[in-house]
Amino acid sequence: MARIVGIDLGTTNSLVAYMDKGTPRVIAGRNERNMVPSVVAMTDNGLIVGDPAKEHLTRNPARTVYSVKRFMGKSLEDVQGELTYFPYTLTEQGGVIRFKLGEKTYSPPQISAMILKELKLRAETHLGESITKAVITVPAYFNDSQRQATKDAGMIAGLEVLRIINEPTAASLAYGLQEKTQGTIAVYDLGGGTFDISILKLKDGIFEVLATNGDTHLGGDDIDRLIADLLIEEVRERYGLDLHAYPDHMQAVRLEAERAKVQLSDVLKTTATLDLPDGKGKFSRELTRDQIESLTMGLIERTLAPCRKALKDAELTPEHIDEVVLVGGSTRMPLVRQRVRELFGKTPHCELNPDEVVALGAAVQADILSGGTTDMLLLDVTPLSLGIETMGGVMSSVIRRNTTIPAGAKEMFTTYVDGQTGVDIHILQGERELAKDNRSLARFRLKVPPLPAGVPRIEVTFLIDANGILNVLAKDMRTGQSQSIEVKPSYGLSDSEVEQMIEDSFKFAADDVSARKLIEARLDAGALITTTEKSLLEGGHLIAPEDIAVTRTALSALSVAKDGTDPRTIRARIADLEQATKSLTVALLNDSLTKGLQGKKVSEVT
Amino acid sequence: MDHQHNHSTGSPRELPMARSMCWHCQSEVSGEYFCERCVKVQPVSKELDYFTCMGFPRRLTIDPRQLETKFYELSRAFHPDFFQNKSAEEQSISLGNSAMLNTAYRTLRDPIQRAEYLLDLEAGAVKNIRTSPPADLFEEILELQDTLDEYRAADRASDASATLCSKLQTERTMLERRQQDMETALQQLFAQWDALQDRGEATDQARAERDRILKHMRDILSNRTYVKNIVNDLVATIS
Numbered sequence: 001m002a003r004i005v006g007i008d009l010g011t012t013n014s015l016v017a018y019m020d021k022g023t024p025r026v027i028a029g030r031n032e033r034n035m036v037p038s039v040v041a042m043t044d045n046g047l048i049v050g051d052p053a054k055e056h057l058t059r060n061p062a063r064t065v066y067s068v069k070r071f072m073g074k075s076l077e078d079v080q081g082e083l084t085y086f087p088y089t090l091t092e093q094g095g096v097i098r099f100k101l102g103e104k105t106y107s108p109p110q111i112s113a114m115i116l117k118e119l120k121l122r123a124e125t126h127l128g129e130s131i132t133k134a135v136i137t138v139p140a141y142f143n144d145s146q147r148q149a150t151k152d153a154g155m156i157a158g159l160e161v162l163r164i165i166n167e168p169t170a171a172s173l174a175y176g177l178q179e180k181t182q183g184t185i186a187v188y189d190l191g192g193g194t195f196d197i198s199i200l201k202l203k204d205g206i207f208e209v210l211a212t213n214g215d216t217h218l219g220g221d222d223i224d225r226l227i228a229d230l231l232i233e234e235v236r237e238r239y240g241l242d243l244h245a246y247p248d249h250m251q252a253v254r255l256e257a258e259r260a261k262v263q264l265s266d267v268l269k270t271t272a273t274l275d276l277p278d279g280k281g282k283f284s285r286e287l288t289r290d291q292i293e294s295l296t297m298g299l300i301e302r303t304l305a306p307c308r309k310a311l312k313d314a315e316l317t318p319e320h321i322d323e324v325v326l327v328g329g330s331t332r333m334p335l336v337r338q339r340v341r342e343l344f345g346k347t348p349h350c351e352l353n354p355d356e357v358v359a360l361g362a363a364v365q366a367d368i369l370s371g372g373t374t375d376m377l378l379l380d381v382t383p384l385s386l387g388i389e390t391m392g393g394v395m396s397s398v399i400r401r402n403t404t405i406p407a408g409a410k411e412m413f414t415t416y417v418d419g420q421t422g423v424d425i426h427i428l429q430g431e432r433e434l435a436k437d438n439r440s441l442a443r444f445r446l447k448v449p450p451l452p453a454g455v456p457r458i459e460v461t462f463l464i465d466a467n468g469i470l471n472v473l474a475k476d477m478r479t480g481q482s483q484s485i486e487v488k489p490s491y492g493l494s495d496s497e498v499e500q501m502i503e504d505s506f507k508f509a510a511d512d513v514s515a516r517k518l519i520e521a522r523l524d525a526g527a528l529i530t531t532t533e534k535s536l537l538e539g540g541h542l543i544a545p546e547d548i549a550v551t552r553t554a555l556s557a558l559s560v561a562k563d564g565t566d567p568r569t570i571r572a573r574i575a576d577l578e579q580a581t582k583s584l585t586v587a588l589l590n591d592s593l594t595k596g597l598q599g600k601k602v603s604e605v606t
Numbered sequence: 607m608d609h610q611h612n613h614s615t616g617s618p619r620e621l622p623m624a625r626s627m628c629w630h631c632q633s634e635v636s637g638e639y640f641c642e643r644c645v646k647v648q649p650v651s652k653e654l655d656y657f658t659c660m661g662f663p664r665r666l667t668i669d670p671r672q673l674e675t676k677f678y679e680l681s682r683a684f685h686p687d688f689f690q691n692k693s694a695e696e697q698s699i700s701l702g703n704s705a706m707l708n709t710a711y712r713t714l715r716d717p718i719q720r721a722e723y724l725l726d727l728e729a730g731a732v733k734n735i736r737t738s739p740p741a742d743l744f745e746e747i748l749e750l751q752d753t754l755d756e757y758r759a760a761d762r763a764s765d766a767s768a769t770l771c772s773k774l775q776t777e778r779t780m781l782e783r784r785q786q787d788m789e790t791a792l793q794q795l796f797a798q799w800d801a802l803q804d805r806g807e808a809t810d811q812a813r814a815e816r817d818r819i820l821k822h823m824r825d826i827l828s829n830r831t832y833v834k835n836i837v838n839d840l841v842a843t844i845s
Contacts, residue, residue, distance in 0.1 A: 162690060206678045369690040377685055403712065406686065408705035463705060466686045 004133040004162055004370050005123050006170075006362025009112060009150065011069040011192030011219060012329070014038050015359035016119040018127065019372060024174060024363035026356050027126045030524070034356060036122070038192075039066045040114045042101035045519055049118040052523055057255065061087035061247040063101050067221055068115075070193045071097045071108040072153075073145030075491050085225060087247040095491045107493060109153040110501055116157035117505075134159045135366040137358050139194040140166035141214030141383045143429050144441050144470050145491045151469070152493055156501045162369050164467040167191070168198035169209055169380050170361030171327040175352060176202050177364055177376070183322035184210075186310075188340050188348065189358075190303060191328040193219040197307045199314045199321070205375040211313035211402045212383050213306035220258075220330040223296050227257035227287070230295065231272055235283050239276060246277045264289045265332045293335045300339055307343055313402050324348040329355050379404050382464050389426040389435040398462050401431065408463045412477070419450040423458065427470070440490040446474055447483055521570040525562040528574055529555065535584055542587035547580075554580040629695070639683055639703070647684070647692075649699045655727055656710035664728075665803060666721055666796035668714060677711040721792065722827060724799075729820050740829040743784070747836065750777050754843055774844050781837050788830045795823045 006024070008015045013035035017026045026034045031051060041048050041056035041064040048056070056064040065088055071079060076092040083090065089100040098105035116136075123131045136159075138150050147164050154161035168187035175181065181202050189196040196214035200207055231253055232243050243249045256272050263270045264287065273284040311317060324340060326348045331337065340348050352360075367373045381402045387395040388411065398409045413423050423446040430438030448456045457477040464470055475482045488494070493501070532555055540548055558573040627634060628641035628648065635641050639648055650659055657664045660676050682688070684707055689700040713719050739747035753773055760767040799819050802812065 163687075204678065206681065208678075365687075368687050371688075371691060374688075377682055377687060379681060379685075404708040406701050406705040407708055408702070409709075463701070465701060466704075 002133055003127065003129065003131065004135060004366035005119075005131055006359055006364070006366045007116065007119055007134050007136045008167070008170075008356075008359035008362055009069065009115065009136055009138075009153070010038055010358075011067050011194065011221065012038055013192070013355065014115050014119060015356060016123045017356075017359040017363035018123065019363050019367035022373075024177070024360040024367075026359055027123055029122050030125075030520075036115065036118055037066075038068065038115050039064060040068070040111050041065075043519075047114060048519055049114050052519065057251045058248050061251045062089065064088070064251075065099050065101070065106075065111050067193055068099075068108050068111040070217070070221070072112065073143065073147075073149040073491055074108075078491075084244070087250060094494070094497070095489075096493055107497075107501070109149050109156055109493060109498075110505075112150070112153035113156035113501075113505060116153055116159060120157060120159060132158065132160055133162050133366075135163045135165060135362045135369065136161055137167045137170045137362050138164055139189075139191070139214060139216055140168050140196040140198050140212040140380075141194065141216050142166075142468075143216075143384055143439050144386075144468070145439070145489060146216065147467060147469050148489065148492050151467070152498045152501075155498060156505050158502075158505070161467075163365060164469065165362065165365050165378070166196070166198065166209075166212070166380055166383075166468070167194075167358045168196045168212070168327060169200065169207065169378055170359075170365060171325060171352075171357045172198070172200050172202070172207055172361065173364040173376065173378060174357045174361035175325050175349070176207060178352065181323060184316065184320055185323045185325055186307070186321045186344060187325045187327055188303070188307070188331065189214075189327035190330040190336060191219050192330070193217070193221050195219060195303050195306065197303070197310045199310050199316065206377050206379060208379045209381045209402075209404075210316070211310040212381055213310040213313070214383070215302065215306060218299065218302055220261075220328075222299055223261060223292075223330065223333075224254055224257045226295050226299070227261055227272075227292055228253045231257060231274065231283075231285065234285060235274070235276065238283070239280055241276060241278070241280065243277075249274070249277050260287050261292060261333070262329075264292055265334060289334070296333075297335065300333075300336055303336075304339065304343055318344045321346070325352075326350045327354050327357055380466070380468070381405060382407060382468055384429045384439075385431055386441075386462060386464065386470065387428050387430075387438070389428060393435045394433060395428050395430070395435045395438050399464060403464075405464050405468055406466055408461060411460050411462070413446060413456075413458045413460060415448055415451070415453050415456050418452050420453065421448055421450050422446060423448055425460065427462075427472070441470065442489050444472065444485050444488065446485070449476070449478075517567040518565060518570075521567040521574070522562055525558055525570050525574055528577060529558060529562070532577060532581055532584075535581065535588055539584055539588040539591065542591055543583050547583050550580045551577070551584060629699075639680075647689070647696055647699050647703065650703045650706050656713050656723065659706065659710050660714060662714070663803070664724060665800045666717070666724060667800050668720065670715065673711070673714055677707070680707050717792075717796070718827070718830070721796065721823060725820060725824055725827070729824070740832065743829075743833070746777075746780075750774075750781075750836070750840070753777070754840065758843065771844055774840060778837060778840050778844075781833055781840070785830060785833050785837065788826050788833070792823065792826055792830070795819055795826070799823070 003018065006017045015026050015035055017024050028034050029036065033051065036050040037054045039050065039053040039057065041053035041060060043056065053064060057066065074097055075095050076090060076097055091098045091100055091105060096107050098107055099111060120131050134154060136150055136154055138147055150164055151161045168189045171189065172185060172187050184199065184201050187198045187200065194214065194216045195218040196212065198212040199210045201210055235241050235243055243253060253274060256274055260270050260272045269286055269288040271284050272287050273282060276283050321344050324344045324346060326340065331350070331354050337348060364373060364376065365378065368376055382399060382405050383401060385397050385401045386399040387397045390396045398411060399407050415423065424443065425446060426435065426443050427441045428435055428438040429441050432438050446458050446460065448458060459475045459477050461473040462470060463473065472485050473482065474485055532551065536548065536551065554577040558577050561570045561573040628644060628646060630646040631641060631644040633641060633643040635648055639650070640646065641648060660673065660680070662668060684700055684703040686697060686700045686704060689697045713723050753770060757767065757770040757774060760770060802815055802819065
């Protein structure tokens with residue numbers, strides 16, 4: 001069977017992993033980084049993704065999309081409150097958000113598909129084979145529309161999504177595989193944009209989720225925002241400048257806030273620095289860990305209520321939890337660790353890299369699906385209650401939250417009026433009493449033969465599959481005939497829209513690929529030119545003059561090729577230059593080794 | 607309905623798989639979940655009750671660990687994860703069987719749901735949800751409803767509110783004790799039911815005893831649900 005990869009499609013960063021002889025591994029890119037920033041930029045040369053796109057955040061903010069995950073399965077109305085934070089233009093079409101990048105608009109699944117394609121290519125390059133199947137992770141608390149949108153993204157990227165799995169449970173698979181743990185564990189997952197808590201029982205290779213809870217709009221992004229708001233306010237006070245008017249500077253503030261936050265997990269104070277617009281010079285301000293902790297305490301507190309709810313649903317108290325596992329970059333914050341420790345009364349585990357553990361778990365699940373791993377089985381739950389709207393606008397629960405999936409339930413429907421030929425059904429997801437307070441998933445109309453009121457009996461089966469995605473089947477109990485149901489999603493792309501997007505993606509794929517190859521080759525060329533010039537400066541005296549001449553020739557040949565439009569020529573000149581600088585590289589390495597060894601005791605060397 | 611299940615002497619009608627022929631190779635399937643000949647997974651019959659499907663006799667005392675072990679074992683047999691490389695038909699059977707298994711486990715795991723389910727099987731007892739208080743609690747519940755209304759209307763900061771709140775707390779303790787008493791009584795009935803089933807007598811006396819236990823169980827279950835809802839309402843109001 002073809003290989004299946006595991007993908008963590010994150011708010012801030014995304015990763016791809018595979019199972020290598022029983023051990024899950026993350027695949028690094030050519031830049032040797034494991035994470036692909038979840039950023040897509042529309043440049044004059046086409047779309048770019050990841051690290052190069054991240055550079056466009058401050059250069060071209062209106063055309064650079066980040067945190068697309070926050071928009072998956074959402075309508076414009078859902079995100080109204082935070083639109084001011086995003087520099088790009090959003091519109092809506094058929095209940096689905098669209099990003100306006102230049103002339104064209106893109107739905108969140110299309111943007112996510114570009115990130116997925118990047119990961120797909122990365123895996124194909126590394127493994128030397130075509131990759132068409134994947135397991136993709138989503139926050140456990142994602143609703144049906146958000147899961148469906150993720151699946152659509154996979155299809156648009158040319159990937160068959162064999163399974164959507166929950167991030168905390170994926171993490172537990174990686175953790176369980178490594179630690180061989182038995183008992184009850186809590187996985188606390190604070191990512192870039194979402195928070196999940198899952199409580200699992202691990203026994204004899206079965207990973208049984210007892211309860212899950214969370215907040216799909218709470219993460220590192222929100223912490224960065226609070227810090228950024230503080231900096232923006234100070235700039236306003238000190239210089240009378242409102243940075244909101246400068247989208248590029250807003251991005252710079254956001255990135256600086258993130259940088260400061262990350263640094264303050266290791267040190268107690270740091271300095272935030274910003275270039276001010278209109279030639280007003282530089283702004284700098286000292287930030288201490290205490291300051292950002294008191295600033296973000298409220299947000300971190302917000303993660304504790306879902307933890308308590310999950311414990312209650314699992315009918316457990318903190319004493320029953322044997323181990324707590326931390327997932328997501330934001331769990332590096334000391335305050336998060338402290339609050340989690342206080343809640344559960346034990347020190348959380350963080351041996352596994354919190355940035356990578358989800359992707360590793362996805363690779364384990366991929367291996368289970370391909371038949372490689374047979375001793376592990378994940379039994380997950382549906383995070384939200386599924387119901388239908390009944391008379392008076394009340395939600396009647398059909399499948400309760402935290403029910404093990406696959407989960408099925410049957411409901412019987414009939415008519416109230418003689419000769420009625422249809423029954424409208426409105427499917428909802430959520431925990432509130434009234435239909436209007438819950439998430440509308442879909443509507444459909446049951447076809448009923450015209451008969452006296454109450455005579456027709458239509459059995460509707462609601463089936464939540466192992467992906468947590470709803471399937472609906474209807475059967476006329478009088479005739480035994482099944483009817484197919486056309487379900488119109490409330491906040492999602494229709495099947496025909498997805499098909500169109502897949503087609504578009506193939507049509508543009510060829511253009512995209514060559515454009516991207518050129519962009520990447522240029523980027524690599526630029527990087528190599530810079531490092532070679534630096535090396536010549538530092539180590540020119542260490543090598544023979546003819547070697548310097550050869551290097552200089554190769555260097556200028558690459559510069560010429562870089563300005564051309566043929567990626568293959570650029571690659572060839574890159575290879576030439578790499579060959580030419582070999583003696584220089586070796587000389588520098590020897591030199592630095594010699595210097596490094598000086599002044600050290602013998603015992604440290606041997 | 608015959609509730610004593612016997613593997614060795616069963617006619618095809620009594621086998622756990624109502625469908626006795628493999629959907630794939632048409633050979634006879636002898637009560638297992640997989641065809642012996644072609645090793646294809648077989649759909650669990652919709653007529654099969656949860657006890658039979660999980661391999662337990664129709665008893666009200668079940669060892670939770672044994673039940674869990676069986677649940678895990680059947681999950682390993684049915685879960686869609688293990689059918690990824692199989693045909694669409696097998697995947698669909700795996701999905702249906704897993705969903706059914708999960709419902710069966712959820713129902714049998716909880717003693718109250720298990721008893722309600724058994725009542726449904728044995729006596730066709732629709733879950734008759736009480737709309738009026740049980741006779742012996744009638745006065746108290748009416749009074750409690752009044753107190754709750756007063757409390758909801760009262761100013762939270764007032765002394766009256768505090769008095770009402772402490773009164774409600776006392777009521778809560780009383781009702782929770784009642785609920786516990788009912789659960790103890792249920793436990794005894796469960797034991798009586800199991801003992802009667804174990805004896806397996808077919809006398810008139812045994813039938814009368816069976817009917818008595820079921821009726822008594824149904825009364826307590828519906829009273830318990832009523833009291834539980836009142837307690838939930840109470841807790842939601844005062845917390």
